[in-house]
Amino acid sequence: MPELPEVEVTRRLIAPLLVGRRIAAITTTRPSYVFVTSPARLRSALPGRSIRALERLGKYLLLRLDDASTLVIHLGMTGQLFSSRARSPRLLSATARSSLAPEEQAAFEPDGHTHLILRMEGSGPDVYFRDVRKFGKLLWLAPGKGHPRLDRLGADALKIEGAGLHAATRKRRVPIKALLLDQAVMAGVGNIYADEALFIAGVRPGRRAARVTRREADALAQGIVRVLERSIETGGSSISDYVTPDGSDGGYQDERRVYGRTGEPCLECGAAIARRVVAQRSAHYCPVCQS
DNA sequence: TCTGTCTCCTGAGAGC
């Protein structure tokens, strides 16, 4: 489930394959939930365009094109953006993996989940966007055009500070975890890193946002930046479908303190990690270390 | 305006 670190790692690794190159042609699947902009519109807008820059805004990737238009990509839950030369079993379903001999399992050919193929001019690799659950988004913005999805985003989570976070919690009755997941408050935090940051700060995910003290907000802001930066350093979290653009796994899944560790001992106190639903998301926390 | 719920989607895994 790509959050800010996974998107940032993707940006850093895929940029050299895209920036400065021209799109020769694109291939799309039929219209679906993935396409905010229709496949037909993408097919007319993208070929022939050079990519000037690849930027990140929260969990969104922005491909800046030479005609000042922008291709916006959101990876959703299971989105994968990778090189056509990438090799990873994570690029195959378990069914597909099981039907292949071990030495063949890393091979990948575009399948029905590969919604966009950017075929690039020159001898370099092409770039695939694949998304099994179709929660990802592909959106093309005409030159000079914005979009409400992007306009609503709050400050980048890597730049969040205690004062700003504390101000955002005032008079908010929602659980603090719901606030952290609100992309209008800060952009980039998802379920995994919200849980991890709350553990570092010693705050339970279900506590009302307005009851978080200034001191705790400072700790929470520091915790958010700390887990995001550490995850970027390790290549992100490969918990389900995420792979880096070259097909390798991230490393942060091995450093999780609470997320997905229900029933396992807390690394600080040994108590069993608990799980409950907060804001319709599973929240993992230590009932002793977090209050 | 704020908050909570529903919806979209599909593979994995549990249970029978």
Added chain:
DNA sequence: TGCTCTCAGGAGACAG
């Protein structure tokens, strides 16, 4: 072995 059910979650739409 095969079928059915539940779960996972980002974010927009909608109701109260």
